Amino acid sequence: MDGWIAFLQERSSDIGTALQEHIVLTGVSVLLGCLIAIPLGIALVYSRWNWLTNTVFFMANLLQTIPSLALLAIFIPFLGIGMKPAIVALFLYSIMPIMRNTYDGFRSVDNSVLEAARGMGYSTMQSILRIRLPLALPYIMSGIRITTVYIISWATLATLIGAGGLGRLIVGGLGVNKLELVVVGAVGAILLVLITDTLFGWIERMLTKRYGRTSSTTA
Amino acid sequence: MIEFQQVNKKYDDGFQALTDINLTIKKGELTAFIGPSGCGKSTTMKHINRLISPTSGRIFIDGKDISEYHPVELRRNIGYVIQNVGLFPHMTIAKNIAIVPQMKNWDKAKIDKRVTELLQLVNLDPDTYRNRYPSELSGGQQQRVGVARALAADPDIILMDEPFSALDPITREQLQEELVRLQEDVHKTIVFVTHDMDEAIKIADTIVLMKDGQIVQSGSPEAILRRPANDFVRSFIGQKRIHTNDKDENEMELDDASLSMTTVDEVMVTQPATTSPNRGLAEAIKIMEARKVDSLFVVDKNRTLLGIVSIYRVLNRYGDESLTVKDVMKPIGYQVGPGTPLPIAVEQMTNHRLTNLAVVDDSGRLVGLITRGSIVKHLNEVYPAMIERFAWSLGEEA
Numbered sequence: 113m114d115g116w117i118a119f120l121q122e123r124s125s126d127i128g129t130a131l132q133e134h135i136v137l138t139g140v141s142v143l144l145g146c147l148i149a150i151p152l153g154i155a156l157v158y159s160r161w162n163w164l165t166n167t168v169f170f171m172a173n174l175l176q177t178i179p180s181l182a183l184l185a186i187f188i189p190f191l192g193i194g195m196k197p198a199i200v201a202l203f204l205y206s207i208m209p210i211m212r213n214t215y216d217g218f219r220s221v222d223n224s225v226l227e228a229a230r231g232m233g234y235s236t237m238q239s240i241l242r243i244r245l246p247l248a249l250p251y252i253m254s255g256i257r258i259t260t261v262y263i264i265s266w267a268t269l270a271t272l273i274g275a276g277g278l279g280r281l282i283v284g285g286l287g288v289n290k291l292e293l294v295v296v297g298a299v300g301a302i303l304l305v306l307i308t309d310t311l312f313g314w315i316e317r318m319l320t321k322r323y324g325r326t327s328s329t330t331a
Numbered sequence: 332m333i334e335f336q337q338v339n340k341k342y343d344d345g346f347q348a349l350t351d352i353n354l355t356i357k358k359g360e361l362t363a364f365i366g367p368s369g370c371g372k373s374t375t376m377k378h379i380n381r382l383i384s385p386t387s388g389r390i391f392i393d394g395k396d397i398s399e400y401h402p403v404e405l406r407r408n409i410g411y412v413i414q415n416v417g418l419f420p421h422m423t424i425a426k427n428i429a430i431v432p433q434m435k436n437w438d439k440a441k442i443d444k445r446v447t448e449l450l451q452l453v454n455l456d457p458d459t460y461r462n463r464y465p466s467e468l469s470g471g472q473q474q475r476v477g478v479a480r481a482l483a484a485d486p487d488i489i490l491m492d493e494p495f496s497a498l499d500p501i502t503r504e505q506l507q508e509e510l511v512r513l514q515e516d517v518h519k520t521i522v523f524v525t526h527d528m529d530e531a532i533k534i535a536d537t538i539v540l541m542k543d544g545q546i547v548q549s550g551s552p553e554a555i556l557r558r559p560a561n562d563f564v565r566s567f568i569g570q571k572r573i574h575t576n577d578k579d580e581n582e583m584e585l586d587d588a589s590l591s592m593t594t595v596d597e598v599m600v601t602q603p604a605t606t607s608p609n610r611g612l613a614e615a616i617k618i619m620e621a622r623k624v625d626s627l628f629v630v631d632k633n634r635t636l637l638g639i640v641s642i643y644r645v646l647n648r649y650g651d652e653s654l655t656v657k658d659v660m661k662p663i664g665y666q667v668g669p670g671t672p673l674p675i676a677v678e679q680m681t682n683h684r685l686t687n688l689a690v691v692d693d694s695g696r697l698v699g700l701i702t703r704g705s706i707v708k709h710l711n712e713v714y715p716a717m718i719e720r721f722a723w724s725l726g727e728e729a
Contacts, residue, residue: 228417231380231490232431232480233407246421323421 119292127281127296133195134277134304137267141199142260145206150252152207153214154240172208180205180266184273198275202267206259213255217248250320257312264305268297278304332358333379333488333520338388340374340544348374349544352388356537358487361514361521363535365528365567371544372524376490379522380409392488407431410481410489410519414497416473418465424450424476425461431484449479452516454509471502478510482517491523495530507533528568532556540564569712593673598709599690599699605630608637608657612645615656628689628697629660636689636697638662666691669698673709676701 120127156165175183183204187197221244229239271279278297285293333356340349349371356362364372377383378390381402390397397405418427425446432442450457453475465473474494481489495503511534514521525531531538532552539549540563548560559565604622606615608629615627619642626641638660648659666689667676680688680701690699 222415222417222420224413224415224417225419226417228411228413228477229419231382231406231411231413233403233405233434235403243419243421 116292120296123293123296127300130276130278130281130297131300131304133275134264134267134279134301137195137198137202137270137275137277138260138263141202141263141267142206142256144199144203145210145259146256148203149207149210149255150214153211154218154245156211156215157218157244158236169212172211175204176208181269181272184269188273193274195275197273198267198270202263202270205266206263209259209262210252210255213251213258214248217251218244220251221247246323249323250316253312253316253319257309257316260312261305261309264301264308268301332356332391332393333522334391334394335375335378336389336391338375338378338385338390340371340378340383341386347544349378349385352546354539354546354549356520356522358393358520359518360536361510361523361534362537362539363523363525363531364539364541365525365531366541366547367567368526370541372526372539372541373492374544375541376492376522376524379488379490380406380411382406407434407484408486408488410483410486412474412477412481412489412491412494414493416465416470416477418473418476418480420465423462423464424455424468427465427476428480428483430480435484437484445483449482452482452513453479455479469502470498471506474498474506475509478506478513482519486519488520488522491521493524493526496525496527503530510534540567593709593713594669595667595671595673595676595690595701596669596699598673598676598705599701600705601699603628603689603697603700605634605697606640606656607631608655608660610656611652612649612654612656612659615640615645616642627656628700629656630697634696636663636666636691636695639689663689663691665689667701668692673706677706 152168156168159165178186180201183201184198187200191197191200225243225247226239229243234242267275267277268279268282270277271283278300281293281297281300285291285295285297333354335352335354338349338352339347341347352375354375364376366372374383378385379392379397381397381400384398418424419430422430425443428446428449429442432445437445446461447457450460455472455475460468460472460476465476468476477494478491481491495506498506507530514534523531523534535552537549538552538555540547540555542563548555548564555564556568559568604618604624604627606618606627606629608631610618618627619625626639628639629637631637637657639662640656640660644659644661645656648654665679665683665685667679669690669692671690676688679685680703686703688701689697690701692698
């Protein structure tokens, strides 16, 4: 036990850096994902062309199926190694779940609610911002939560293209055969996932409570 | 005043939804658009707030062509109530009602006051309901809020698209009555779409009957009931047509003949109040209460008629809890078979001073019941057509 404590004290700055890198990797990717995927999902709801919607979803699905290590590696020729290609790869992963949930959330809003809004003189923008977006928030939040959890785990592989993060502790530990490093990296990633999931889950429940009331169709 | 001039609507797929609509909707009146589904009544109404634009023709509100307004601006000045209410589920009742006033930038105190006033107007206690969410209200209460929301910014015109048709019959009737009462207070120009003639007659000042995208007849309910323009209107207002076999004969003779040809089957109530022979007496009273009758026909599981039990016979022996209906019923005195001409049935009822007469088939099963009420109802359905024809033949002579 004393060995562990000594180890943690000795390597605390390394662990801190790795954790920080991991959080930055995940955070930036998910944030970029939200910035692109939420407007894209909304645009698809209002798109008149079915083929466009289908194509975009097909491509997003395709991205999802590429093995994570392959997706990380494929950007090395274009973007070199380090944080940049890792963030791009993880961002691409985050698009699909967030876009899908935004789209579904928007589509879930009762038609009569939208008709009433239009009939009372809501412009399209007002109807998006004041009605559909709030009502879709629980869906969108759930998409963000799922994505973040996945991205945290995939980000452990990002170290293989030089992006650092908790993965570096694991890979490094394996390289020098230092069990403590492997365990700290792995447990760190697990804890990060659990904390994020709990926190985001709580936000999601708050939003559901606030906005997720069943639609107002008559009994 | 709303005016339609030569309005046509043709959809991109070639469907001609409206043909040559010319119509004047009077200020301060409730005008009901009625017709079978797909007749264009909703489409016509949605032209007024520009949810739908005409292919050709013009629409005026108080003399001004509505295409000159910005659609969003126009809609904020027209109340709108739809069948499925469409309250915003993430807003409280007060916020839902305040939507249009808020868009019009009323100050907060004025909005609060207006919300309270409107909730009282639609018979919902403001303190109880203002902070509730739509999902916590019943269907009828939700539609009351829907009506309050449409009235919120005090628009001159209110459009209502089958607002009560998703409600249960009792709530519907209640809201119809409240609408009539409300209209006496507010005197708005209301356009009300419905497919229910009874509803239209009850609430409308003017009825506009539509079919296949055209106006078939418009006028006061009284005028439409008295002078239906054609068979379609007649069938829609529920008049039974009289059998006419030979058009060359004298009209009145035909009507007499056709009345005598009416059989009990057309007049009878097909679901008379019945009970099974093994029911207890308290149960029998409960059934009478529910069906609002003073006697029940006793039938077995094959609907074979065994007898009749009246409230007096039940009450006489009520003390004995072990008795069942079959112990107190009495046999049926008079009955007729299906296909019996109505005059014969009526004669029997008159001669024997019966309030009702059971219709029983050859195997002894109860198929229906003639009551005084059912006869009056039948006459009511037949007579307007007869009177119309009679008046028409008088006109011929003159």
